[in-house]
Amino acid sequence: MKKFFILLSLVNLLFSNGMAQQIKANFSYSTFYSPTNESYLETYLYFNGNSLKYKLNSNNNWQATVEVTYIFKQGDKIVDFKKYNIQSPEATDSNAVKVNFYDQQRIALSNGKYDFEISLRDLNLSEKSFSTTQEIEIDYKVDEIQLSDITLIESFKKSETKNILTKSGYDLMPYASDFFPEDFEKMLFYVEVYNTEKVLAKDEPFLINYFIESFESKQIVGSYRGFKRETPKTVNPLLTSFDIQKLPSGNYNLVVEIKNKENKTITLKKVFFQRSNPSANELLISDDYVNSFVAVISPAELEEYIKSTSPISTQIELNFAKNQLSNKDPELMRQYFYNFWLTRNSSNPEEEWKKYKELVKTAETEFSTSIKKGYETDRGRIFLKYGKPNTLTEMKNETSTYPYEIWHYYGIEGRSNVKFIFYSPDIVSNDYPLLHSTLPGEIYNAQWKVELHKRTNQPRDLNETKPRDYMHDRTDEFFTLPR
Known part of the structure; x- marks a missing residue:
């Protein structure tokens, strides 16, 4: 389960149209792989009912309606598109507290990287929608043992009739947030293991290990660990929980890993969450x-x-x-x-x-600059948080762009091939603000190329993502193939 950390991670997404009333919604998503060799994305939207405008409907009850748009792009090409309306539960009294409500969608997507744009619009306000974009990646192979994303669960029950919430015989209500306040006693989660029957011998045992680790130190926290012994199947599901009543406040990762009979880790997935638990903090x-x-x-x-x-x-x-x-x-x-x-x-x-x-x-x-400490700058922050990049491309003299640097990490935060782009719009100082990153939780700017070229190219369109071509401009080359 992943969030749009616009940021931060935490972590909940707040959509705002800039008007007096705001749409407040938690958004998250998970990717899965089906036995029919089809990968798909599940989206989870949880709306704060009191943040929406309600109007009388044909039943003479009060109801809110939100227009949701999902766009998946690869480059300038729209690969998939989904637009629909979601309605709130009806209310008989306009002054009553409006209940929160939930929406879930499944969208088939092939392996690849996508720019995923989500837009929300309160139709009863008729204002312009607010949109945000995040890069997502789907990479499921048919001949390797792999894990789905980890989905945090609010509640579950045995399924009576198969529906969009159904997985492995249960109806799973996702928890579309990664914040667990003090009143949460348990953390439920669900994950699937794929291709064990293709890679392992018949009845060959393996382990599904799961644990909670500190986000900062990556050390397992106390006794927050468990395991499940399994044998190969088309899909091996895991639905389980941790009692978190004594888990102190802090940032954590929930980790699931697969180990073979030699106790070697084959693959793992992790998902970030934050706990607020003041009553347990005295222990620390x-x-x-x-x-x-x-x-x-x-x-x-x-x-x-x-x-x-x-x-x-x-x-x-x-x-x-x-x-x-x-x-x-x-x-x-x-x-x-x-x-x-x-x-x-x-x-x-x-x-x-x-x-x-x-x-x-x-x-x-x-x-550092004349007015900022090194740790206060964007480059200093990224350096201290993620370490020295594996490669660094520094361009100070390209005529068509502002001076810029591309930092490339082979792997951080469970992500491979991560890039950060810093630039100097004032040209003369040592302060290079972060312009764009491919790491969720950091700045994502679909128009970074246009912004970088504003030194000599003013965009004609506010939504333009590509500047005009310049002779000897190697920005795309350096970004695609860092050195």
Whole structure:
């Protein structure tokens, strides 16, 4: 299950038409593969009923109607298109609290990368729709053991009649968010394993392992792990849950992996989620900071050090740090800073800080400007969060574009072939804002080529995604084949 992190991940998507009333909806999607050799995408939309405009319908009841449009593009070609209206449950009283409602669609898509555009419009407001685009990839093979996306589940029941919610004999109601507030006691999830009967011998055993790991350290959290022994089938489904009553607030990954009889990991998938659980947070607070490395840090240094952790902080940590920096209590700041590194390396938090501190120094040397610290710049943030790129293409003297850099990572965050494009629209400074990225959760800009060429090419169309051709322009080449 994946979200449009426009961002952030978290993580819920807020569609706004810029007017007084907003459409509020959580959106997520998962990809699957059917035994008929057909891959497909499932979309999940969960609407906040009170965010919509209601009007009287033919039954003399109050009802909202939302127009939903999905467009799938490869380059300039529209590969698939779906447009439909979704109606809310009817209400007899216009002043009553409007119930939330849900929509799910299945769309057959072949393997490949797509620019997926989603648009929402409240038809009772008759305003222009709001659209956003995210790159998605489908890559299911017929001769390899693979996993579907992991789908978070709100509830399930035995299926009586097959319908769009039905999988493996159950009706599954997806949970179209990755935020789990304190009142959630369980996290349900569903995943499918494909092609085991094609790759493994008949009755050859394998394991489906599943666990919760820290998003930051990638370490398994406590006893949040389980497994299921299986033998080859056309599809091996897994529907299970974790009790998360004692899971502290924080950012996590839910991970599912397949291991063969030699205990070798064949494939894995993970999905991000965020937990808010203040009652469990006391378990994480440590008083060891009193005699630790933070005890000798001056208040001024401590303030700067806390600020420098922003690129790798969770949203909860950012909020907490903001409060500490505002209150300026040295002891609380020391406690926060110590616990920040303790959660990332419980055996040696000081060593973890020292390694990061060296990276902060590198970011300061390479990316700082006259008004920004290195970690405050986009390049510094990406460097500190994801590390040094595997390849870096730097172009400062192309006549048709602003100076730009393409950072290429072979693999980060479970994604392969990830690229970031930074550019210098003011040409002279060392500040290169992030223009476009292929990593979900970072800036996605379908018009990045046009923006990059605005130095010499003003677009004729607001929706234009390709600038005019220029002699010796190698932007496409460098982006497609980084070096």
